[in-house]
Amino acid sequence: MSLDVRTVSTPCYVCEEEKLRHNLQIFDQVQQATGCHIILALKGFAMFSVFPMIRQVLKTTTASSLNEARLGFEEFGQRVHLYAPAYKAEEFDDLMFYSEHIVFNSFSQWKRFKDQIHRAEHPIRCGIRINPEYGEVETDLYNPCAPHSRLGVPVKEFRFDELEGITGLHFHSLCGNNSDTLERTLEVVERHYGEVLHQMEWVNFGGGHHITRSDYDINRLCNIVKRVQETYDVEVYLEPGEAVGWQAGVLVASVLDIIHNDMDIALLDISAAAHMPDCLEMPYTPEIRGGGTVDQYPHPYRLTGTTCLAGDVIGDFSFPQPLQVGDKIVLEDMLHYTMVKNTNFNGVELPSIAIWSDTEGLRTVRKFGYNDYKSRLS
Template identity: 35%
Template sequence: MDHSSFLTGLQTPYYLLDEQAIVDNLTRIDRLCRLSGAKALLALKCFATWGVFDAMRPYLHGTTSSSLFEVRLGKEKFGGETHAYSVAYAAHEIDEALSYADKIIFNSFNQLHVFKDKAKTAGVPVGLRLNPNVSNSSFIIADPARPFSRLGEHDVAKILDVCDDISGVMIHYNCENDDFAAFSKTLDDIETKFADVFACLEWVSLGGGIHFIGDEYPLESLAQRLKDFSERHGVQVYLEPGEAAVHNGAALVTTVLDTLHNGKNLAVVDASIEAHMLDLLIYRSPAPLVSINHQTLNLSENVSDGSTIIYGKSCLAGDIFGEYQLGALKQPLAIGDQVAFGNAAAYTMVKKNWFNGVDMPSIVIKKLDGTISIQRTFDYDDYKDSLS
């Protein structure tokens, strides 16, 4: 099949996932694990498109979750180790969550005290989330150590009092942190604060948000740091990569529906950031443009000189993908042109919604062997059934 002509005729919008691009990230994660002895669990809160799990499974040790539905998905669709976590479990959820979990991590002393006996009866090892009150995050909305945070316990004395009830802890203190020195320094502080706690444990999860997949990142230094931590405290280290596992692994492919001029060239595409790439709105970030040659997903240069503003089709005034120097694409854009936005795997499909009833992008996968699979399409009935 001619993939180029096939995709040219495919109705937009659609998410185009590239399994090879994802595997390229996972190969780096696998190398980190082999060098350090750490285990890596896919963070389903970031990416849960199970149509590519077969390609991902050989490089990861399992999944970690943030809800009952996620832990079930991890168990049923990915396998390996299945870690269950939630900020707060409801009483009616706990038995089912335990039935899927290999480990369960409670967020607070209250949750631990209420549910630890059920976990013990089910034979599921128990962990507690710790909040070290330090972090590496540029965004207050994503900072687990923000003032008055509800995410984990921080009182060392009280944590030591429950050490007999837990076998491990989870500490999440990074958000897209690509600075190894900052990661290591913060871990120094964490080790100083919680050394006595670590001495009681079998495993420690250092969470996700460590952006270690860039070519310039000192992966060997990170591996040695994790290995030293593991050996010093006698614990199995877990990592929970999300964005690092799928960075640049997908594009959102759209079509220009209209063009206007209001002080600048404007274009409107058949997708929406609020509905389909919500993190752009939350973090006020532009989407990178990519060129799709139907063989690879290649980032094109993104120079924000305001030459063209690309809008989504919802009624939200700020539904803006970004301002672009369009490079290889036409200037100005014309109705019918295709525009693709990159890095559309992490925190996109897990957050997509039906705002304005805008068409939901199909999910299309370019497999490792180069074949194209239309994994899922959506229609009016899906929109209707999402309501009542």
């Protein structure tokens, strides 16, 4: 039984439990086949009401701030892997408390905090993020290997003499890529850091692996992981965010008005700017359930948001039947990089969060209101 949108009060992000379970089965298969560890990147997907399900397969989370570290510790129930471009001295004791791995973005940060790490009350494994200076990401906003990037130590800046206490290397240079990109990236990493990898206990391949996408080459990934583990005698970590929530849920909206300005324009009770900013930043156009590209069906519409931002436009689509005020519109693949990035811009309400299960139907786990908006201001 698929999601019954009639039961959804809009706007609402709905996680479709069976689809999330399907993604987790794929991660399980990769872990079983290789012995690698896949951990959830909270920056991409932090819907903690489904952590009990995710926890059955993924060992822990990776955090990029004190808030994420605390959420991972409290809601996932495990110490996190931590990486942020820079740490604040006044937060570092708390960060250590919540972390089992800490990755430093520079040797200067490593030197600043290494003595403090030695005094931690539990073991913490430390790593350095390297910038492989090889990327296949076309949008600069998402390319950690763009010129003058601040993410990871560039090859020329690497301090082979400062590795005492460092047990792992981390790189993150993929964004929605397949495993052939990982293979080419590793060729570069191994060329520069092969000797260092032999001294390490672990290596983290970052996120950006589209493991759960239907055309992803899982066998190639498994072969890469096994080869790296055997060659360097290291544990391998992968930390996807997007691939965890990939096509595992939707954003449901309602049509508020239909106007005409050389074309039909539908105003929805959601906002591209506030609720799915990647649509404007990437830019990325979602698919609409039951709808199609602008020429596909007889009734074309521009779907737009409800804020006063002129560019709050989701995209141009078409439908088999004319839209009516009150119709529900279902935007596909809306779990990752949406609820973790959304805002109350224009005072618009945040979409509720719900879980759809084929056996239990719809369960709304969170509604937002005026106090959520007001509490961010003063």
